[in-house]
Amino acid sequence: MFAYVARQPILDKDQNVCAYELLFRDGKENCFPNIQPDEATSKILANNHLTLGLEDIACHKTSFINFHKDTLLNEFPSMLDPEHVVVEIVETIPTTEEMITACKKIKDKGYKLALDDYNFNPRWDIFMPYIDIIKVDTHLTDYQTVARHVDKFQKANIQLLAEKVETHEEFNLYNNMGFELFQGFFFARPEVIKQKNLPTSKLALIELMKESANTTFSFERVNAILERDVGLAYMLLRFINNPTVNKRYEITSLRHALNYMGEIELKKFISILALAKLGDDKPMELLHMSLVRAKFCELLSHARKDVDNPPKGFLVGLFSLLDALLSQNLSDVVSKLPIDSEIKQALMGERGRLADYLSVAKAFESANWLNLIRLSKELNVDQKLLHGLFNQSIVWGNGVRQTISPHYPKAQPAVI
The missing domain is CATH 3.20.20.450 (EAL domain)
Structure with a gap:
């Protein structure tokens, strides 16, 4: 059992x-x-x-x-x-x-x-x-x-x-x-839309997310962006020195961090960082849910031996709450993202492997065990493995949440 x-x-x-x-x-x-x-x-x-x-x-x-x-x-x-x-x-x-x-x-x-x-x-x-x-x-x-x-x-x-x-x-x-x-x-869920266009600052973050979703990647361009923003560079170093990400080396310079992380991990970090900035006026739980979904979809993708660059499972989970973070209709948000068509289709709910991965994550969130059993059979993934992957994702999400929010106090039991 x-x-x-x-x-x-x-x-x-x-x-x-x-x-x-x-x-x-x-x-x-x-x-x-x-x-x-x-x-x-x-x-x-x-x-x-x-x-x-x-x-x-x-x-x-x-x-x-x-x-x-x-x-x-x-x-x-x-x-x-x-x-x-x-x-x-x-x-x-x-x-x-x-x-x-x-x-x-x-x-x-x-x-x-x-x-x-x-x-x-x-x-x-x-x-x-x-x-x-x-x-x-x-x-x-x-x-x-x-x-x-x-x-x-x-x-x-x-x-x-x-x-x-x-x-x-x-x-x-x-x-x-x-x-x-x-x-x-x-x-x-998104609130009533009060503006048709995203602020310029958020559009810039959307562009940063574009870099993470491209199949071609420029370390030089990313390095130039981070060098102009001390806060982003600091968060990169915090992220890479997080024990849930890096257990062996202490990273001390920006270029060292970029080289150590490699293309795929750097793409994930950029996406996380952009998402955190986009949702800085929203409940922290939105970002936390996005992180857990992202890691779970990535782990499930690996378990099914998918090979993607950018890591599509990760991005689908991470971007799945963009409508709530931006208070925009999901279709409008997705249309602004220059990302792979398979990722867009999954975010819009069109059936496919990525949409199924996201459905499994949602089944865990809502304790919909019957749906979880059905999806486990359809994906041909043992249900015990799914539970283990989701638990791993929670631990990873907890660590990253703390890392990207240095102002966020160390978690303590709440007074209720």
Whole structure:
């Protein structure tokens, strides 16, 4: 048996990621598998469910984890660090005295408890003294019902988290209502277009991305661009000295870095750098998702023995959220990119190997295991390998995210 695991970001009112919900699956149930309570945490997480630690997959932020009846009754959460974990009580648990006692014990040990898919049914009232966060499915509960109860929960010092927030309009609606946390992919979709043309500064970055997508490559031209921009040169040196990229040599000069990296790696760096600059006013999670998708599509391309220069799988993943980063329609963005036609077709959703690689990455993000199984068979790639590649991509994305954002503080558990 191998792990079904995905993660979905939880953002605050400023659209900063403060936690991740870790979606563990046993392939059948929509919650943490019903395991024996005497299994050690290290064995469960390391061997049965994750090849990564919680800190890696959650970027050292708080992890929200679903628990169902048996795992709560057997106090399974107590095997995990209360400073890093929020215990999600799923909506299927019975509202019995036995369950209330179990939740009280968990709460007394220092854990924060979240009530998942709260439907405002009075039967949950007896749990409220132990609840810190209420998660509301915005697609299942009407706005008026939610609005009537917000003041009551705020007075009880219970945080409200809006789930399945898919548009910026929904985010603004629940943000203004008093919700503090948000889960959904609204941040990964473009807002209403307010301008037809990209600013000149961003068009220049698009040109830089052109260099990375060309089959012919000029080291001299790239060197000249970087020499005129101290910030870009500094970021190049940070990137190449990152242990996830280079474990053997310390790079001290710009030309040394260019020679060491080689054409393909330099093309990837240029693309990452341009993307980071393009999205400097957007949620960091957009860039992070792009990085993970890029690395995963590249690793999957290698696993299937594709030979591309530029690395098409990497670029497809990296550019897949350009519409959200630029607040433009994807078709308009793609038309401005002088890139390979196969990459353009994949970004526009036309079927092909690159589009399939991107679909696998999206299946992991949404925990769509049925789609993952189907794509695994179509691509003739073992599903265990896909899970391993995605985990590698998360670790790589974490490292690069830290490297290209020197102002970004070292990741610490979020206060929720």
